[in-house]
Amino acid sequence: MNMFEHVTVIKKANVYYNGKVTSRTVYLEDGTRKTLGIILPGEYEFGTDEREKMEVLAGTLHVLLPGEENWTSYGEGQAFEVPSNSKFKVSADDVADYCCSYIHE
């Protein structure tokens, strides 16, 4: 699926780390929240409230999940999940494009 149809998009961006990570919030018809984001080269830490599924749309993300000792890399078309109420680190060597789905439990 290369597009989201019949959705609501919040105009203003979400901006983190001086704009090196930015995203737009999209709500699907069923209320599911997603963000479409860009990660520029660098290393960043984020916290989750809900469980998150991160899908790489372009580029590569290196991820250090909570409790893990080793980073794992995810390329275009790959995805990883982050538990709710946790912190994870993500880094990119080049521009990365992602879609994050928030999983209400």
Add this chain to the structure above:
Amino acid sequence: MNMFEHVTVIKKANVYYNGKVTSRTVYLEDGTRKTLGIILPGEYEFGTDEREKMEVLAGTLHVLLPGEENWTSYGEGQAFEVPSNSKFKVSADDVADYCCSYIHE
């Protein structure tokens, strides 16, 4: 209007200048194309096909329109238009968030 409803969003981002300018494409119900974008600090040149209306959602954009000798600054809530089939320069000192509307003539 702080959101677009009943729209189609293309998942993959549009990436320019190594990610220093990125945007997502949104199609309204009537087929109107818009992009929601981020401009990081720097100076950039873009070309237009259709006429474009650029609305600043956050931050400030400095713009050199075609045929102009002086740059003009536009802050949050302000907008400027760029003629079709032209080139313009835009610069930002800090992160800027914008909405571009493509005006089919």
